[in-house]
Amino acid sequence: MSVLLETTVGDIVIDLFTEERPRACLNFLKLCKIKYYNYCLFHSVQRNFTAQTGDPTGTGKGGDSVFRSLYGDQARLFEAETKPRLKHTRRGTVSMVNNGDNMHGSQFFITLADGLTYLDGVHTVFGEVSEGFDILKKINETICDDAYRPYQDIRISHTVILDDPFDDPSGLEVPDRSPEPTKEQLESGRIGADEKVDDTEGKTMEEIDEMIANKEQKAGAQILEMIGDIPDADVKPPENVLFVCKLNPVTTDEDLEIIFSRFGTITSCEIVRDQKSGESLQYAFIEFEKEEDCERAYFKMDNVLIDDRRIHVDFSQSVAHLNWNKQGAKPIISEKKEEKQKYAVKNTTRKDSYDLVYENSSGDERKTRNDKDSHKRHKHHRSSSSSDDDKRKRKHKVSDNNSSTRKRKERREYHSSDEEYKKKDKREDKKYKRKDRREYSSDEEDRRRNKRTEQYSDERRTKERKRKESYSSDDDKNSKKRHHSSKSEKYSSSKERRHERH
Numbered sequence: 001m002s003v004l005l006e007t008t009v010g011d012i013v014i015d016l017f018t019e020e021r022p023r024a025c026l027n028f029l030k031l032c033k034i035k036y037y038n039y040c041l042f043h044s045v046q047r048n049f050t051a052q053t054g055d056p057t058g059t060g061k062g063g064d065s066v067f068r069s070l071y072g073d074q075a076r077l078f079e080a081e082t083k084p085r086l087k088h089t090r091r092g093t094v095s096m097v098n099n100g101d102n103m104h105g106s107q108f109f110i111t112l113a114d115g116l117t118y119l120d121g122v123h124t125v126f127g128e129v130s131e132g133f134d135i136l137k138k139i140n141e142t143i144c145d146d147a148y149r150p151y152q153d154i155r156i157s158h159t160v161i162l163d164d165p166f167d168d169p170s171g172l173e174v175p176d177r178s179p180e181p182t183k184e185q186l187e188s189g190r191i192g193a194d195e196k197v198d199d200t201e202g203k204t205m206e207e208i209d210e211m212i213a214n215k216e217q218k219a220g221a222q223i224l225e226m227i228g229d230i231p232d233a234d235v236k237p238p239e240n241v242l243f244v245c246k247l248n249p250v251t252t253d254e255d256l257e258i259i260f261s262r263f264g265t266i267t268s269c270e271i272v273r274d275q276k277s278g279e280s281l282q283y284a285f286i287e288f289e290k291e292e293d294c295e296r297a298y299f300k301m302d303n304v305l306i307d308d309r310r311i312h313v314d315f316s317q318s319v320a321h322l323n324w325n326k327q328g329a330k331p332i333i334s335e336k337k338e339e340k341q342k343y344a345v346k347n348t349t350r351k352d353s354y355d356l357v358y359e360n361s362s363g364d365e366r367k368t369r370n371d372k373d374s375h376k377r378h379k380h381h382r383s384s385s386s387s388d389d390d391k392r393k394r395k396h397k398v399s400d401n402n403s404s405t406r407k408r409k410e411r412r413e414y415h416s417s418d419e420e421y422k423k424k425d426k427r428e429d430k431k432y433k434r435k436d437r438r439e440y441s442s443d444e445e446d447r448r449r450n451k452r453t454e455q456y457s458d459e460r461r462t463k464e465r466k467r468k469e470s471y472s473s474d475d476d477k478n479s480k481k482r483h484h485s486s487k488s489e490k491y492s493s494s495k496e497r498r499h500e501r502h
Contacts, residue, residue, distance in 0.1 A: 001025070001165055002130065003032050006158040007042075008193035010135035012110075014094050016127040018165055021081050024096050024104065024126040026166050030066040031106055032159040033174055039181040041188060042139065042154040044147075047112070051139050052097065053156060054107035058188060063106035070171050077103035080124045088116040092129030092136060098122050112140045152191040230319055238287075240294045241316040245283040247271065248307035253284075259306065260286050264293025285316055 005012045016025045031037060036056070043060050044052040055063045067075035080102040088095065091114050097107040110129060111119075129136065142150045158178060168174070186192075200208050221233040244256070257269040271284040288294040294315075302313040 002162045003029065004160040004162055005037075005156055006160070007135065007139075008153070008155050008157060009138045010132060012132035012135050013130050013162075014127045015130045017086065017125070020084055020086060021124060021126040022166075023078060023081055024124055027066050027078060027104070027106075028096075028108070028126065029161060029164050029166060030168070030172060032161055033164070033168075034066070034069075034172070035159065035175055035178050036066075036106060037156050037159050038178055039185045040156045042156075043149060044109075045139055045142055045144055045150055045154070046148050047140055047144075049113060049116070050109040050111055051136070052107065052109040054097070054105075056106075056185070058185070060107070065105050066169075066172070069173070070169055077105050080104055082121070082124075085120070086125035088119045088123075088125060090114055090128065092133060093125055094127040094129065095119070095123040095125045098124075110136065112136060150190070152195070153188050153193040155193050157193075235319055237315070237317045237319050239315065240288045240291045241318075242286045242288070242294055242297060243283070243314050243316040243318070244286060244301075244311055245314075246309055246312050247280065247282045247284060248309040249280045249282060251280070251307050251309075255307075256284055256286065260297055260301065263288070263297040263300070265289040285318070 001016045001018045003014050003016065005014065016028065018025045037054060040053050040056055041058040042051050042053045043055060043058050044050070052060065055061070057063075064076045065078050067078055077099055080096070080098065082102075088111055091111055093111040093116075095109060095111075096104040097109060099105050099107070104124060108126075109123070139154060142152070142154065144150050199211065203211070218233065221230065221235075224230045225233045242260075247256075251271070253269055253271050256271065257266055260266060260269065265288065266286060267289055268287045269284065272281045273279060274281060286297070288297070298313055298315060301311070303310055304313075305311075
């Protein structure tokens with residue numbers, strides 16, 4: 001009860017569980033017998049998971065059971081067998097793909113790793129690989145795209161039944177020979193199964209190096225074409241232009257043209273110079289009218305001494321002067337705007353001193369600016385003088401009203417202290433209320449509150465008494481001063497009267 005699968009990468013032998021899964025094994029054996037699996041693709045290969053095949057369309061959405069050819073379209077799929085339960089514990093387990101609602105068609109897969117037990121109960125195990133584990137390793141290591149489709153086709157080329165315990169159902173048509181593949185089956189859009197991927201087979205190392213260099217050159221040309229540096233990847237530099245380097249900085253275009261003009265007519269001769277300084281970059285391009293003249297100059301002028309310098313001559317590889325207009329990416333060169341000069345030198349004929357002025361400022365504007373500055377200076381002077389007078393007045397006023405302000409301040413302090421006492425009483429009451437709720441009874445709380453109020457009232461009385469005493473002492477002092485000043489005034493007035501009499 002086994003089947004041999006001949007694939008494009010090698011042969012695989014599958015042993016079938018005919019006693020545990022009789023219906024699935026019957027379907028698989030009869031499909032192999034009618035050559036249904038010939039040229040089927042391994043359309044999904046997931047590394048260390050599964051390799052799926054059995055769909056003649058190669059899309060993973062087709063495939064019919066053998067019972068369709070016997071009983072019609074209503075038997076396209078058959079029901080899965082769940083008992084006894086077989087598990088996906090080993091690498092090489094063969095299972096029928098569940099097409100939905102526990103129904104199977106023709107697709108099956110081979111596991112590529114051990115311990116894929118989470119597939120149990122979903123897909124029906126009906127066999128295992130007994131030979132060809134090295135072929136499974138090759139299939140597992142194949143390169144695939146994001147949809148797990150191999151880039152190079154892997155196909156079942158032929159199926160051979162080694163042992164078949166089941167009789168053929170009535171109406172089963174078995175072909176005499178394997179059918180030829182159709183054009184639709186072979187056109188997968190990928191690398192063919194029989195195509196050689198290794199281009200270096202049968203080549204020497206020199207040929208391989210040359211092939212690699214050509215590939216790199218083509219890849220670089222394609223990149224230059226994409227970014228817009230060259231018009232086409234296959235473009236070639238002109239053959240009538242020479243590249244001359246290692247020139248002396250003093251060599252001019254005219255000198256170089258005179259030297260090279262003996263080989264033929266020159267259409268252009270240009271020494272490349274720095275854009276800002278205009279100094280020579282010591283290389284040039286010389287374009288001849290004919291290619292023959294350019295070749296003769298190349299062979300004759302290499303390593304020639306010009307202006308005490310040994311020059312080097314080669315064919316130009318530049319395509320910068322080619323005229324081309326092609327859609328796509330092109331280098332974006334930002335146009336530099338001419339910046340206006342912010343500052344200008346005034347009176348350039350004078351050598352002793354220079355004044356930097358704004359370029360856009362005219363004589364009238366300078367005059368208005370000077371007038372504004374002088375106005376600001378006068379205003380500042382007036383404000384400073386007025387501020388000095390205000391300071392003197394405030395000082396005099398403070399000295400006159402010193403005694404009255406002191407009294408007002410004391411009254412304010414008294415009232416503020418009284419308000420502070422009130423606020424303090426409220427805070428203390430709240431504080432002790434919280435504590436008394438937990439620790440004391442209502443009677444004790446009343447006694448404590450009365451005691452505190454008496455204490456604070458005594459403190460206020462003492463403070464008020466001291467304040468009154470201080471006011472009374474100040475009034476006595478003021479009265480004495482007034483009395484003394486009145487006596488002195490009376491004495492001075494009497495003295496003046498006596499003096500007038502005499």
